């Protein structure tokens with residue numbers, strides 16, 4: 789059975805209460821439940837992790853090369869700052885899809901650069917929960 793690692797970056801545990809005008813009312817649990825349904829239907833297994841810590845995310849990606857067939861990641865604020873997460877993805881060689889709930893290119897200047905996009909297969913953004921759904925479907929198709 790193919791295995792996919794799903795990583796939610798910092799503050800995504802606050803979804804539902806956090807800036808609903810930007811991120812909507814969807815909670816992390818609802819996102820994870822939807823991903824779980826897609827995984828079940830497509831007979832893939834998911835490991836889902838949320839972390840507020842850059843080093844923890846780097847360690848997790850570093851250990852995942854042999855264990856997983858793909859990575860679905862919303863690096864959240866680290867999208868715009870983390871050379872370390874970019875390098876970890878690149879070094880892992882994992883087939884990776886980047887997702888964002890919001891359209892980072894229509895927001896503040898500092899969000900309009902993703903350090904991650906250059907090392908992933910593709911990015912889905914701006915569709916809220918649907919970004920994750922489309923991202924996971926794309927990853928499953930590619931695996």
Ligand code: DQA
Nearest residue numbers: 862863864865888889890899
């Ligand atoms: C985000 C966009 C980032 O700029 C922000 O820091 C987040 C969430 C998104 O999903 O839209 O935490 O990755």
